[in-house]
Amino acid sequence: MTITPPALSVFETLESEVRSYCRSWPAVFDRAQGSYMYDEDGHTYLDFFSGAGALNYGHNNPVLKRALIDYIARDGVTHGLDMGTTAKRAFLESFQNKILRPRDLPYKVMFPGPTGTNAVEAALKLARKVKGRESIVSFTNAFHGMSLGSLAVTGNAFKRAGAGIPLVHGTPMPFDNYFDGRVPDFLWFERLLEDQGSGLNQPAAVIVETVQGEGGINVARPEWLRALADLCKRRDMLLIVDDIQMGCGRTGGFFSFEEAGITPDIVTLSKSIGGYGMPMSLTLFKPELDVWEPGEHNGTFRGNNPSFVTAAAALDTYWADGQTEKQTLARGEQVEQALRAICEEHVRLGAEYRGRGLVWGLEFTDKSRASAVARRAFELGLLIETSGPESEVIKLLPALTVTPEELDEGLRTLARAVNETA
Template sequence: MNVFETVESEVRSYCRSWPVVFDRATGSWLYDEDGNGYLDFFAGAGALNYGHNNPVLKQALVDYIMRDGVTHSLDMQTVAKRDFLETFTDTVLSPRGLDYKIMFPGPAGANAVEAALKLARKITGRESIINFTNAFHGMTLGALSVTGNSMKRGGAGIPLVHATPMPYDNYLDGKVEDFLWFERLLEDSGSGLNEPAAVIVETVQGEGGINVARDEWLRGLAELCKRHDMLLIVDDVQMGCGRTGPFFSFESAGITPDIVCLSKSIGGYGLPLAVTLLRPELDVWEPGEHNGTFRGISPAFVASTEALRTYWRDDKLEKSTLAKGEQVGRVMTELAEAHPGTPMLAKGRGLARGLSFENGEIASKVCRAAFDRKLLMETSGPDGEVAKVMPPLTVTDEELADGLDRLTAAVRAVCA
């Protein structure tokens, strides 16, 4: 471990919670260099919806590499990109009646968000963006400006401007009518609110504490954006690609965002890939106006295409995710009811779930107790008060039951 402590930057974080050296991984399991297996209910922060080294995706990737398929191509036309574009259109967009142009802004979710913000400002000629309390959209300056966490914002070192936070769904415990404050500011010429270019929202705030927006709240937000000529951007980086059940997390609300940001599991195999989807009439970019060296990494195209063909030609994965999510929710609710002396609240949707405690100290102890039982979890929320569960969507029934048993034991050990 010494080389990590002496050579690697102090900015490292996950390794501090899991002080082992991992060597290999398969499916829902990570193995340390001594061969000990850890059940992974973290899934690369949502980048591994199809598990570690998924054999179907791995074979497609190995075959592509072995035939000397193009790896790096900037935004040149390649067979791998064509296969992805055709498959994504035929498998994801067309069946849902969605008409989007597809942009490759760079390798990470923050790149997708930065492109969306820049495009919204270019289209509208306005500077201001509306974001929400407890939002997380990335660590680059534009994405950070619409992020809520004060610790992460503080790392910017400069004022983060041109963004205004509004209350997320149930932020005020239902005491104020939805969007009352927001719309009042929009309509009042004396409010001091700069006319917004766009609103950016997560349907489920993963890093913010597994906060779930109601479908009716999302529909109300979409209608508000239309009334006031604001673009609606949905950040589906962590909750997209089936994490909440449907491919897009906004499907159950019946809304059609103007712009959608995807990354993490869109790369299929855990490879870096980001996508910004935009309505065709919004595609006003000049050639090269927004670019980057790693706009499209062909091995990620290959793995993503195979994942789409394998898991999204029918609704089996969606139904499985919803059923397993309900199972996790039931266990968490039972844990909360069984430990009234330690108040906790079960939260989430699909296979993005969490137990919210009174403070981050308790949640951290639960995650540490889970690690001691070789279960990988993380905390989330503004004070790290939520013990977060996000297994691969391909987790087996046996693995899910095993992991929930370990979680139950961890909670009991802390609450005892």
């Protein structure tokens, strides 16, 4: 496919230089449906990006779209802050009945604002309020958001530098396999906690991603997560799991920590929780942690009623039984087989893959190759992004609703892009 970059336009003349994705994909998109996007020139793209994980159910999912149209058509409440509405009630009841109760999770639900970083900021603030301490422990290569509190527990040097001020009260620890298995898990962390001369203030909480998406698709082992949960319990620290990108079924189970059999104290959700790609986020926490005073943490857009409608429709449609989880795991096996074949064909490139469910990464010894493969994939009609601190990992995030045929098409295109840039 031949792509003609859009001419100098309002994007270049008026929009800030901070824009990024449009630089990787020089097209003007006009329509989208399911796993496909279409630009204004008629080109078709298979989407293995899914709105950075915000579109687990695909573009313009017909079931969710119908629910949204019906709600708008009857003049349902659009903006309601944290007022009680029928849309919010329906979502909360569905979330309780389809997600929390079947998993025996006791969480209270907080709507902190429309984005993932809002959920993280609320989680950090609550942990500090509950424990009366300032320090938060995070992990190498973590990404938790772009506001100041979230950046303080983010590892990426480029993102952190954008803050413009010192980022304090956060301490990084080695993520799972950071030392390639040469050092026992949590050796350094435990030693600092028990040593009165270490200089580490007693942390209020530990925040972790079970799979580091932006950090390079680094997958934590279930036993590592269980050991972390045990460490937090023994050392009186709250455990926060950031499930913003990996939740809502991305790794198989609705929550990415289910496989490890742990129950975090606090969980953050955003991106696909709204179902349709509209802004929404949740901060979940155990009831005994609900020490907020009324209005102590608020925001104008903390109750997005159209998102409640599509979120409830997504839960009722895709999470009433275990079929979505089974399908995601089956699709994941299909991806793994294809990536294994690519790696076996390109041993000399040091190709390696890793992932869970429908999130996968492909890395080469030459760190610049990932960007070259992504560029060629775009030219061939496949949208994929890169991740990792040096954009060294090809990141695959197809919709959970992707068909086996669509998956096969995208994986064949990826293999071709790798071959043509080798």
